[in-house]
Amino acid sequence: MSIPRETIEQIRDRSRIEEIVKNYVPTLQKRGRNYLGLCPFHKEKTPSFTVSPEKQIFYCFGCHTGGNVFSFISKMERLNFPESVRFLGNLVGIQVHEDRKDEGTEKREYLLKINRYAMNLYHKCLKSDESRGAMEYALGRGLSAESIDEFKLGFAPDAWDFLIRHLQNKKVSLATASDAALVIPSKNREGGGYYDRFRGRLMFPIFNIAGDVIAFGGRILGSGEPKYLNSPEYELFSKSSVLYGLHAAREHIIDMQRAIIVEGYLDVIGCHQNGIRNVVAPLGTALTEQQVNVLSRYCREIILLFDADSAGIKASLRSLDIVDTKNVDVRVAMLPDGDPFEYITQKGAREFMSVVDSSIGPVDFKIKRVLAESGNIDPLKVLFLLFDVIKDVRYETERTRYLKKVSSLLNMDEHSVSSDYEKFVRGLREPKHYSAETEKAPEKEGFLVRSYRELLAIILLYPEMTEQAVIDFSADEITDPVTKNVFTMITSLYSEGKAVSVDIMFDYFPTGDENSLLETILAKNFESINYKDAYTEIYINIKLFNINIKIERYVELIRNSRDNDTREYLTEVEVLRRDKEKLLSYMHQKH
Numbered sequence: 001m002s003i004p005r006e007t008i009e010q011i012r013d014r015s016r017i018e019e020i021v022k023n024y025v026p027t028l029q030k031r032g033r034n035y036l037g038l039c040p041f042h043k044e045k046t047p048s049f050t051v052s053p054e055k056q057i058f059y060c061f062g063c064h065t066g067g068n069v070f071s072f073i074s075k076m077e078r079l080n081f082p083e084s085v086r087f088l089g090n091l092v093g094i095q096v097h098e099d100r101k102d103e104g105t106e107k108r109e110y111l112l113k114i115n116r117y118a119m120n121l122y123h124k125c126l127k128s129d130e131s132r133g134a135m136e137y138a139l140g141r142g143l144s145a146e147s148i149d150e151f152k153l154g155f156a157p158d159a160w161d162f163l164i165r166h167l168q169n170k171k172v173s174l175a176t177a178s179d180a181a182l183v184i185p186s187k188n189r190e191g192g193g194y195y196d197r198f199r200g201r202l203m204f205p206i207f208n209i210a211g212d213v214i215a216f217g218g219r220i221l222g223s224g225e226p227k228y229l230n231s232p233e234y235e236l237f238s239k240s241s242v243l244y245g246l247h248a249a250r251e252h253i254i255d256m257q258r259a260i261i262v263e264g265y266l267d268v269i270g271c272h273q274n275g276i277r278n279v280v281a282p283l284g285t286a287l288t289e290q291q292v293n294v295l296s297r298y299c300r301e302i303i304l305l306f307d308a309d310s311a312g313i314k315a316s317l318r319s320l321d322i323v324d325t326k327n328v329d330v331r332v333a334m335l336p337d338g339d340p341f342e343y344i345t346q347k348g349a350r351e352f353m354s355v356v357d358s359s360i361g362p363v364d365f366k367i368k369r370v371l372a373e374s375g376n377i378d379p380l381k382v383l384f385l386l387f388d389v390i391k392d393v394r395y396e397t398e399r400t401r402y403l404k405k406v407s408s409l410l411n412m413d414e415h416s417v418s419s420d421y422e423k424f425v426r427g428l429r430e431p432k433h434y435s436a437e438t439e440k441a442p443e444k445e446g447f448l449v450r451s452y453r454e455l456l457a458i459i460l461l462y463p464e465m466t467e468q469a470v471i472d473f474s475a476d477e478i479t480d481p482v483t484k485n486v487f488t489m490i491t492s493l494y495s496e497g498k499a500v501s502v503d504i505m506f507d508y509f510p511t512g513d514e515n516s517l518l519e520t521i522l523a524k525n526f527e528s529i530n531y532k533d534a535y536t537e538i539y540i541n542i543k544l545f546n547i548n549i550k551i552e553r554y555v556e557l558i559r560n561s562r563d564n565d566t567r568e569y570l571t572e573v574e575v576l577r578r579d580k581e582k583l584l585s586y587m588h589q590k591h
């Protein structure tokens, strides 16, 4: 962070969150200890947006958005953390002077600069006379001149040193250009040296959310392999969290509260140039969890729109497995023919949108696919394929609804279908080999993750518990990386003698999974609990849990060991059993 910590604290001290929020939420009114109003982040008629002046936080029970005063500004004004600090500083009359930049920031800025230089160079090249062939190709594919400018498409000529010569003229270090994945160190050529990564390709710059170009996708002109060449991952570029076209689509996604996901770069541009602008694409074939997280901050609905060919369907089904549990509504639509680019270019935006609007839920989509592919297969086999889809539905009422639907689709008796389903599920549970243990493991893991997260909530909402928690627990024992990161931050702040509270944590985790975890913690602020008892209960649960795991491990060791090791293990188990007794008797005293 390049803004001095003291300045951030001064600005925080001077900004009362309830007053800052009131500027944006005129309906905000005092209700008991808190303020309540209509949420500015989602449409609602009854207020569920809450501000706690005591804790200096806000939380919406409708859309689960929350944070401190800086996150509020960051979300309202769509600024990153340092920008929100500066914005709020201006509002309350505190000037922000930046620290000298650290080496990491300087390097990142240099990498961005090289990428920007390469983008402009390729773009200029595409528009030059020498590249007439490439331009004809792009226009021939149906790209408009406006789109080529808006998405800054370019052309990398078929040469080993086109970019390199320009970088050398600009005295840019080729080693750094290689860090930016634009040139490649050569192994065979004499005297070392580098060569251009992208040659003879139409270039699609890939932007981060701030609108900086960080990577490229290069499409070969005509035939050849690979059809698309993407920059490999490096310091600034991680494929799994970037979405193509998001810099152009974000405002529209927020406006529409809906994101349309297509497969390719051309599909994104085709939609934008036909006036459908809330469209993005993942950089591989399937959507990743991080990408869904990014989108879920901007909208409540994601529509996966896929080509009529089977690769697209498989990709979408893979995506659905990730998306299923997230805090967004996911729907799936499939084009009757062609890819989105061809479809919207030939049939126009209206017809395209009618396909989007005919989207269905993921389970309905999977059921439809099974039926479409079943052809002449034995109906009973089809039924089992459908059971396999239905078993992943989380709620029983939903499962019942789908079973009913399936029986009517297959023209089968509803009760027999239900009882067959029960048998099918029981069959899955039957232990195969050692599977009883391995199947229970994730459930155990889940219990531990929940317990540590509850612990975090208590520490952050009741800071007087911090000291006790830092003594009782250590970050090393936490396996869930998100919880671990937050806990590590708590211990390091505590050891530096700094205040620990939930609002401050948002400064350290302005985005990402840690930020989402902090948001869920805010919801608990408005529940009244006896936090000391809750802490003791979590403490006992976690300790008992870990002791039981250790005992199981020793029992396993004893079972597989030779006699002379056994005694040592038995002693360990005895010690653990005594610890367990102590905890259990403590628990019984309490109740």
Ligand SMILES: [Zn+2]
Binding pocket: 039, 040, 041, 042, 049, 060, 061, 062, 063, 064, 065
């Ligand atoms: Zn809301």
